Amino acid sequence: MCVLAHVLEDAGIATVVLASMRPVAERMNVPRVLYCEFPLGRPLGMPDNARFQHGVLGAAFDLLNAPSGPVLEDYPEVVEAVETPLACALPPRYDPDIAPSIDEAQGLRAAYNRAVARRGATEVGRAVDADGVTGALADLERVAAGEHWKEVYGPRLDTIAIAHDIRAYYQEAALELAGGPPPGARQAEAWFYEETEAGKTLAAARDALTEQEAPSGITFYMQPVGR
């Protein structure tokens, strides 16, 4: 973002960066920076809160009045992430003959479908679509159980995108099931990794891939840091 600020200003467009990494912005001689200490992924701070978002934009536009730069100001309100899992019930075990993660994913399908119908879009689809989620979980179960990833996937390992799709499927279903206002940052993530069978399968598969010395650039991005 800070590089683009330089490029845009050189082209004659005045910029304000809503920066999320203050030390990075400090080192890059960026014309106008509003440092916003909000959870990563929320540069405007709060979803479904137009008043808050307008506050941030107003503060950003105010920096355009500065006669010269660089200008770096801190937005006065800090928003913290919430690390407690989202309160969202999981479907009961239905088919004892299939892996718990696959059973669970099937049980969430109706909620996922409602979420997609409501929003008119889905984040699932980078590697697999919703119909492919159970198959993706079955593959991860094999890796977690000790099969080598090349046996499961062939030469190309695409588990960052697969992990993204499974997590997106679960989070979209969970937001629909939980209802109410949007949860705090990281609450849907905590629910997925700490409470769901799929989250446990993904973590186990990632550990297995690490043991198999799969490319670290892939295993690193399969899960958020610290998980």
Added chain:
Amino acid sequence: MSSDQVMRDMMANLPVPEFETTPWASPPPLSEATVAIVTSAGLHRADQDRFEGRGDTSYRMLDRGDRELILGHWSSNFDRAAYVSDHNVVYPIDRLEELAADGTIGAVAPRHVAFAGNQPDTVSEVRLDTGPAAAAELRADGVDVAILTPV
């Protein structure tokens, strides 16, 4: 320590491109300015090409009326759920429309820009090639001011 703090600590010491000077564009008064959003969230329409993994230096032009774009930034290290609840938390296009309607800003740009973060540390191609190309498209649309939103 929170995941966000871990990420902030990791990024704090990464090498960054060096810029010895600060460019400075002087916009018209905000009430007369055309405003665009430039995001590094990798947003794209379903009918546009996806962003590839690390080091995809391309960009997508987003039309003013586009909504429910796909969040194409590939990192797992930020909250992705907020965007699903409300795209404005990353891409405040509805807020800009409100500001144009009440006269705070002059106009909402007809097109906006999405890059994907996760660039190589040098960012040379964005700096020298795709960044200037995107800037030229915005200038052609008469954009005076850009709000930059990372994830």
